[in-house]
Amino acid sequence: MLQKLINFLILLVSFKKKKVLIPDSFSNDEKIARSIFSPINLTKDLKSIKANAFKPPSGLDEISVNRLNYTTETFCKQISVQLQNPEYKKNYFGLGLLYVNEIYESDCDIVYTPLKTNPSHSDIKIGYIPQKGEPLPGEFLKKTKNLANKARLFQDFNLDSDKWEGEPIK
Amino acid sequence: MFGFPSEPYKTYNRNFLKTVIFQVSFNNNNFLKNKKSDIIDLFKETFPRYNDSLAQGFEIKFKNPNETPVLQSIQNNAGIEMRSNDGQRVLTINDVSLSLTISGKVYKNFDLLKQDLSRIDKFFTLVGINKIIKVAIRKVNIIEFQNISDATGVLSYAITPELLSNLTYFPKSEGIKQNIHSVSYALDNYKLNLKYGLILPQGNNIGNGQIILDIDLINNEESNTSTIFEKATFINNQIFNIFNWAISKNFKDLLNG
Amino acid sequence: MDKELLLESKEDYIKAADYSKKSEKTCTESSRLFICKNPNIWVASLAAGAITLMPAEKTVARNFEFLDSNDETNVIERLMIYSDNISSVSDYVIELTDTILKTNNDKNTLVKEILSFKSLNNNWDGYGSYPLEVESASNALMLLDKFSEEIISKIIEVYPNPHGTVSMEWENSSKETLVLEIGNTSMSYFVEILGKETIYQNNKPFNATEINKLSDLISII
Numbered sequence: 110m111l112q113k114l115i116n117f118l119i120l121l122v123s124f125k126k127k128k129v130l131i132p133d134s135f136s137n138d139e140k141i142a143r144s145i146f147s148p149i150n151l152t153k154d155l156k157s158i159k160a161n162a163f164k165p166p167s168g169l170d171e172i173s174v175n176r177l178n179y180t181t182e183t184f185c186k187q188i189s190v191q192l193q194n195p196e197y198k199k200n201y202f203g204l205g206l207l208y209v210n211e212i213y214e215s216d217c218d219i220v221y222t223p224l225k226t227n228p229s230h231s232d233i234k235i236g237y238i239p240q241k242g243e244p245l246p247g248e249f250l251k252k253t254k255n256l257a258n259k260a261r262l263f264q265d266f267n268l269d270s271d272k273w274e275g276e277p278i279k
Numbered sequence: 280m281f282g283f284p285s286e287p288y289k290t291y292n293r294n295f296l297k298t299v300i301f302q303v304s305f306n307n308n309n310f311l312k313n314k315k316s317d318i319i320d321l322f323k324e325t326f327p328r329y330n331d332s333l334a335q336g337f338e339i340k341f342k343n344p345n346e347t348p349v350l351q352s353i354q355n356n357a358g359i360e361m362r363s364n365d366g367q368r369v370l371t372i373n374d375v376s377l378s379l380t381i382s383g384k385v386y387k388n389f390d391l392l393k394q395d396l397s398r399i400d401k402f403f404t405l406v407g408i409n410k411i412i413k414v415a416i417r418k419v420n421i422i423e424f425q426n427i428s429d430a431t432g433v434l435s436y437a438i439t440p441e442l443l444s445n446l447t448y449f450p451k452s453e454g455i456k457q458n459i460h461s462v463s464y465a466l467d468n469y470k471l472n473l474k475y476g477l478i479l480p481q482g483n484n485i486g487n488g489q490i491i492l493d494i495d496l497i498n499n500e501e502s503n504t505s506t507i508f509e510k511a512t513f514i515n516n517q518i519f520n521i522f523n524w525a526i527s528k529n530f531k532d533l534l535n536g
Numbered sequence: 537m538d539k540e541l542l543l544e545s546k547e548d549y550i551k552a553a554d555y556s557k558k559s560e561k562t563c564t565e566s567s568r569l570f571i572c573k574n575p576n577i578w579v580a581s582l583a584a585g586a587i588t589l590m591p592a593e594k595t596v597a598r599n600f601e602f603l604d605s606n607d608e609t610n611v612i613e614r615l616m617i618y619s620d621n622i623s624s625v626s627d628y629v630i631e632l633t634d635t636i637l638k639t640n641n642d643k644n645t646l647v648k649e650i651l652s653f654k655s656l657n658n659n660w661d662g663y664g665s666y667p668l669e670v671e672s673a674s675n676a677l678m679l680l681d682k683f684s685e686e687i688i689s690k691i692i693e694v695y696p697n698p699h700g701t702v703s704m705e706w707e708n709s710s711k712e713t714l715v716l717e718i719g720n721t722s723m724s725y726f727v728e729i730l731g732k733e734t735i736y737q738n739n740k741p742f743n744a745t746e747i748n749k750l751s752d753l754i755s756i757i
Contacts, residue, residue: 152693239698242721
């Protein structure tokens with residue numbers, strides 16, 4: 110665990126040192142990665158992503174993603190591993206890839222919201238703020254379903270490794 | 280034809296049909312690429328919900344003997360799938376066959392099937408086919424039961440005892456969880472696949488299951504498209520004879536209801 | 537391919553070919569698999585084994601063909617034929633379950649799945665999510681009780697959402713879809729049917745009228 114944290118910090122420092130300039134705006138063909146967890150985000154056949162992977166939490170219209178053109182799969186993995194919770198059916202599985210134009214096609218938006226610990230962080234917005242215990246209206250159920258249908262699933266084949274060990278994400 | 284006793288054709292008051300499948304096959308003349316929208320127009324009054332149906336498979340490519348072969352999935356546009364408004368009847372058309380699948384919930388008799396296919400002669404004219412190579416009908420009867428401790432007993436109620444003579448030979452037959460029999464005939468240009476018995480699908484509660492009587496009759500003789508309904512009617516009547524031969528008297532009374 | 541092995545196994549394949557020709561099935565045609573060029577026996581076995589293990593509905597290879605345009609003496613025709621007819625009882629039961637009964641699940645399995653979502657803790661997704669709300673879970677179980685077995689058997693997915701609700705999905709082979717989200721006091725869903733505009737139903741109460749309407753829509757999927 111400690112080693113993982115050290116690796117994460119090393120990656121973060123090297124990222125900062127390179128001083129990559131990330132624009133506020135998005136190009137249509139830019140790659141956007143969402144962390145995917147098993148089994149909670151995966152269909153039964155483990156080949157597709159469920160709509161709940163693209164639903165915002167209560168009180169917010171924000172679906173956290175990363176701009177893959179300005180970061181690496183390994184960095185995304187490091188973050189995902191921090192978020193996993195095996196006790197509650199949430200084991201890091203891999204990444205879901207969307208292109209920005211696909212987000213727009215699903216009638217959603219994406220905004221650049223960098224964090225100190227994650228300069229490539231952004232948020233997909235579906236245009237609705239869910240409330241605790243209340244179902245999303247049908248129109249927004251469809252948006253999140255569309256996002257899940259369009260997203261391509263990339264499995265990380267070695268969850269114990271510190272590096273991304275899935276197919277290169279294209 | 281196969282020696283099953285003939286009975287005057289009639290429609291029972293009740294049925295336990297799960298699915299009826301009608302299929303006609305013909306030689307491939309690659310009509311789908313050019314005629315898809317015309318075919319949809321022809322049938323869309325009865326089947327307004329339509330979509331491309333996809334074939335799924337995979338392909339292994341050997342680029343050269345020294346390289347690892349590449350395995351990739353492929354999805355090809357395999358035809359058209361059209362559904363009735365209530366989704367209970369599905370028409371599937373590809374370059375080599377036309378199939379109509381009717382849910383048992385809405386199947387009343389053979390006339391319904393003929394009604395759905397009333398435009399089939401126009402279809403053949405449209406795509407330039409005048410010969411068929413196969414006509415087939417499959418009727419799957421399924422009786423679901425719940426909370427029965429002795430499934431074998433239920434099976435004996437539905438299927439004529441002569442077909443189940445082996446049941447009494449097995450010790451502790453109340454413990455039997457699956458008893459499926461499969462018989463295939465091939466005579467002249469006809470093939471018959473008859474499957475009957477009992478299954479308890481995985482995951483089901485104890486005491487729940489299905490009794491199956493699955494009759495699949497195929498004619499493989501090449502003939503003119505004008506003979507489709509004549510052949511289909513003959514096949515349907517034969518299936519009726521086989522069905523009556525296979526079920527018990529108790530079950531007939533139940534169907535007469 | 538080894539010539540001796542070819543000759544040794546050729547007779548078996550001819551027998552297999554005859555057997556498969558004797559039987560046909562009337563269900564939807566399955567896809568073909570063609571393999572080109574010189575394989576080695578290991579890969580051939582792997583491919584054949586993979587095909588054999590696939591569910592009957594998904595992929596059924598009619599034949600394998602190994603062709604080497606450079607060396608005609610090494611051509612292997614029909615190394616293996618997988619019969620279109622489901623001959624063995626276990627294959628028949630699989631076919632029946634997958635294609636005709638379409639039994640994805642039963643009620644007990646779904647009840648257990650929904651109850652398991654109750655064990656999720658706060659922030660179970662790492663983004664500030666809530667565990668499944670008690671009322672939402674209760675409404676989902678009540679719906680399962682009202683739904684017919686056929687409707688239940690066709691549910692393809694059940695899953696919790698970050699804001700404490702639970703969703704169920706139905707989809708058919710034409711990709712027509714109904715997605716339902718169940719909350720504490722109401723439900724919402726959308727239905728996509730070919731040739732028709734998408735139907736949206738928002739914040740509907742859990743009364744008999746709405747549940748019947750929902751059931752009717754699910755039945756046509």
